[in-house]
Amino acid sequence: EIVLTQSPGTLSLSPGERATLSCRASQSVSSRYLAWYQQKPGQAPRLLIYGASSRATGIPDRFSGSGSGTDFTLTISRLEPEDFAVYYCQQYGSSPGTFGQGTQVEIK
């Protein structure tokens, strides 16, 4: 089973700042099968990025994903008030698909 480790655990930033979230895999994720989700309190996760860098339908272009192999990054270019949430990465290149433990982006 591939273990995903997200860092940092919490990111304290101000609106308008850039957020850089990391997801590191315990072994290579095949074919860049890596997704990112956003979760707000009391809500289900929302798909942001799939295939490491493809934005899901309706996702603003301030969200971007990059990386390959074992190291992946989610970047939010300029934080909007609605972006403060918990972000999870998920690998689906090998079964079972596994999730990272999450990074909370909080208002500084």
Next chain:
Amino acid sequence: QVQLQESGPGLVKPLQTLSLTCSVSGNSISSDNFYWSWIRQPPGKGLEWIGYIYYSGSTSYNSSLKSRVSISVDTSKNQFSLRLNSVTAADTAVYYCARRGFSNGYFDYWGRGTLVTVSS
């Protein structure tokens, strides 16, 4: 648009069986393009994939739960269901149903989730 809605008891006694149903609208569950999945999230913790089912009845389960879990599908009602046996307090979680693509493994539509508490 695609909508998923979980339903079932919010309280289950220890060692009993947790049963949930997911009703799908806006997408036929008999589509050959998708798997139908269950994912859970203990309070304040991360996400854990439980398993998924194809409309044909083919299933795949997380090995950590495989001995206790069963997922079934009812194409006539456009629903799929989860059963988890011999529950303990560690099974207390928000349970989500979600759709994933047949040829990819990300989850693009989710239900709102339902909290199931295991307690006597």
